[in-house]
Amino acid sequence: MKIKYTFITGETTEVEVSDEIGAVITASRKAEHALEERNRYHCYSLDAIDYEGLEYGKCDEYPVEDDSTERTERIKAAFGKLTETQQRRLGMYADGKTLREIAALENTRFQSVAESIEAAKKKFLKGICIFAPSHKRSTPTHLGRFFVSS
Numbered sequence: 001m002k003i004k005y006t007f008i009t010g011e012t013t014e015v016e017v018s019d020e021i022g023a024v025i026t027a028s029r030k031a032e033h034a035l036e037e038r039n040r041y042h043c044y045s046l047d048a049i050d051y052e053g054l055e056y057g058k059c060d061e062y063p064v065e066d067d068s069t070e071r072t073e074r075i076k077a078a079f080g081k082l083t084e085t086q087q088r089r090l091g092m093y094a095d096g097k098t099l100r101e102i103a104a105l106e107n108t109r110f111q112s113v114a115e116s117i118e119a120a121k122k123k124f125l126k127g128i129c130i131f132a133p134s135h136k137r138s139t140p141t142h143l144g145r146f147f148v149s150s
Helices: 019-042 068-080 084-094 099-106 110-131
Strands: 002-006 012-016
Touching: 002 019, 068 110, 084 099, 084 110, 099 110
Parallel strands: none
Antiparallel strands: 002 012
16 A cells, blocks of 8 residues: 655655555544544634734733732631641641541541531631622632641
8 A cells, every 4th residue: 555645845755555554544644634624613723813803902901910918918817717726737638638647647536637627618718708808809719829838
């Protein structure tokens, strides 16, 4: 079986291969073509657009507020409302330890650690919302990075 390769320069080369290898190459080309056809109608190619126009707004239309200091203070205040045990357990949990590992380290029951951490999470999130200004979204999506420095 002969397989044709066309280079970007326009030059075409034919290569003689066995029927098994030819079937694999042909099937691969068909699958690649089918995928390209599907993606052509379902994907928005960034290569095919200009970076101007209605799709893109000016950078200064939506100013970014730097509230990292304010947010850090809210987190510290909310974390300070937790008991010492809750702070310790929630800190270990945020650092990636499992509930069972925390229970083993503190030589206590799994259930009491689970309840303590759940109560600490609720109390912490409630504290964040109390200290947060009303016009900003204040519920953190990832708590782990905030507990390391406390």
